[in-house]
Amino acid sequence: MSHLSPLLKQATGVLAAKGEGAYLYDNQGKQFLDFTSGIGVTCTGHCHPKVVEAAQKQVATLVHAQYTTVMHQPLLDLSDKLAELAPGPMDSVAFSNAGSEAVEMAMRLARHATKRANIIAFNGGFHGRTMAAASMTTSTAKIRTGFHPMMAGVVISPFPHLYRYGWDEEEATRFCLQELDNIFLTQSAPEDTAAMIVEPVQGEFGYYPATKGFMQGLRERCDQHGILLICDEIQAGFGRTGKFWSHEQFDVMPDIITTAKGLASGFPISAIAASESLMSKGLPGSQGGTYGANAVACAAALANIEVIESEGLVENAKARGETLWNRLIELKDKHAIIDDIRGMGLMLGMEIVDGDGHPDGGKADALAKAAEAEGLLLLRCGTHGQIVRWLPPLIVSDEQIQAGVDKFAKALANAG
Numbered sequence: 223m224s225h226l227s228p229l230l231k232q233a234t235g236v237l238a239a240k241g242e243g244a245y246l247y248d249n250q251g252k253q254f255l256d257f258t259s260g261i262g263v264t265c266t267g268h269c270h271p272k273v274v275e276a277a278q279k280q281v282a283t284l285v286h287a288q289y290t291t292v293m294h295q296p297l298l299d300l301s302d303k304l305a306e307l308a309p310g311p312m313d314s315v316a317f318s319n320a321g322s323e324a325v326e327m328a329m330r331l332a333r334h335a336t337k338r339a340n341i342i343a344f345n346g347g348f349h350g351r352t353m354a355a356a357s358m359t360t361s362t363a364k365i366r367t368g369f370h371p372m373m374a375g376v377v378i379s380p381f382p383h384l385y386r387y388g389w390d391e392e393e394a395t396r397f398c399l400q401e402l403d404n405i406f407l408t409q410s411a412p413e414d415t416a417a418m419i420v421e422p423v424q425g426e427f428g429y430y431p432a433t434k435g436f437m438q439g440l441r442e443r444c445d446q447h448g449i450l451l452i453c454d455e456i457q458a459g460f461g462r463t464g465k466f467w468s469h470e471q472f473d474v475m476p477d478i479i480t481t482a483k484g485l486a487s488g489f490p491i492s493a494i495a496a497s498e499s500l501m502s503k504g505l506p507g508s509q510g511g512t513y514g515a516n517a518v519a520c521a522a523a524l525a526n527i528e529v530i531e532s533e534g535l536v537e538n539a540k541a542r543g544e545t546l547w548n549r550l551i552e553l554k555d556k557h558a559i560i561d562d563i564r565g566m567g568l569m570l571g572m573e574i575v576d577g578d579g580h581p582d583g584g585k586a587d588a589l590a591k592a593a594e595a596e597g598l599l600l601l602r603c604g605t606h607g608q609i610v611r612w613l614p615p616l617i618v619s620d621e622q623i624q625a626g627v628d629k630f631a632k633a634l635a636n637a638g
């Protein structure tokens with residue numbers, strides 16, 4: 223440990239030795255209910271036997287079939303599968319390794335296809351740590367502090383944070399769309415704007431779902447001005463909100479989607495999807511990379527998707543999410559330090575406040591640590607680290623949801 227960069231901070235004190243389903247085990251064999259899912263990654267749980275089997279088989283057959291040198295079958299099969307899963311006309315898929323890379327790939331495509339430079343991103347959005355992705359990220363100054371100047375050509379517009387503004391859906395939607403229209407008049411004229419990038423359910427900033435009116439307002443403006451709508455599905459996609467893609471919650475059709483985390487339950491792979499006609503407007507050679515679409519990751523992703531479909535995990539996320547929501551609301555009603563519960567499906571955030579109603583990151587930290595002592599792993603997010611986030615794997619059972627909330631209730635009794 224002493225040689226690991228001190229800049230890499232861990233949210234828990236666990237030295238993970240083994241993972242199985244919804245559980246992680248430390249090097250002493252202590253069991254933890256893992257409601258972090260490795261930041262929303264292990265959607266079929268840790269080491270799902272079918273995913274493990276597919277990866278093991280592929281490891282023994284072909285590991286690195288560099289995808290701009292040769293083709294390989296798992297790559298072709300996964301492209302077909304993703305094209306089938308991506309809604310509407312998005313039938314063309316390109317791969318990379320991390321979420322940030324997918325975001326950058328989407329941005330490059332948008333700039334090439336429209337021959338325009340600017341990107342509108344939304345306040346509180348998280349799109350990654352690489353330079354372009356960080357330039358579109360405003361979930362916390364930590365991603366930007368000390369790295370300025372950011373990439374030019376990014377303009378930030380308000381997102382309907384109902385809780386933060388203290389507004390209802392209609393008021394927040396109206397304000398955000400009005401400010402967006404003002405951006406066209408003041409900072410980025412439509413003819414300079416290539417794309418808008420949005421998380422339909424914001425993750426890192428604090429589990430804020432957009433409103434239907436806001437998402438549809440973005441679509442209308444994109445259609446009106448020939449701007450591309452990019453939905454960043456990296457955290458909220460792959461069933462997490464109770465629909466396969468989170469943008470489906472708002473009845474909008476994006477032009478490009480980015481995906482990563484839930485795609486292979488832990489194998490590093492990311493992708494974008496767009497219509498073939500849009501994809502072919504990009505510059506040849508602008509997509510690629512040494513490790514993209516690694517054969518083992520592709521084989522694991524295919525098995526992972528097979529499990530999501532055959533075990534009905536999207537439906538499970540919806541049903542278990544409802545139970546979790548109801549139990550968290552019960553806790554909110556009993557504890558004044560819980561000021562809000564929000565989110566969708568198995569992506570719920572719990573806002574922790576002090577006696578004056580201000581965000582209380584210290585208390586949220588104490589609660590997460592007390593939960594860890596009870597054998598429950600939870601992450602936090604938000605500008606003050608004040609939001610306890612609930613991200614169980616999509617395979618979670620009703621008993622595990624109940625057990626997790628019971629453990630958190632004990633943590634509240636000990637540290638609340």
Ligand SMILES: Cc1ncc(COP(=O)(O)O)c(C=O)c1O
Pocket residue numbers: 261320321322323325348349350351421425426454455456457458482
């Ligand atoms: C919505 C969203 N976009 C992009 C990213 C960046 O992904 P990565 O950390 O794999 O680069 C994340 C990671 O948390 C994310 O939640």
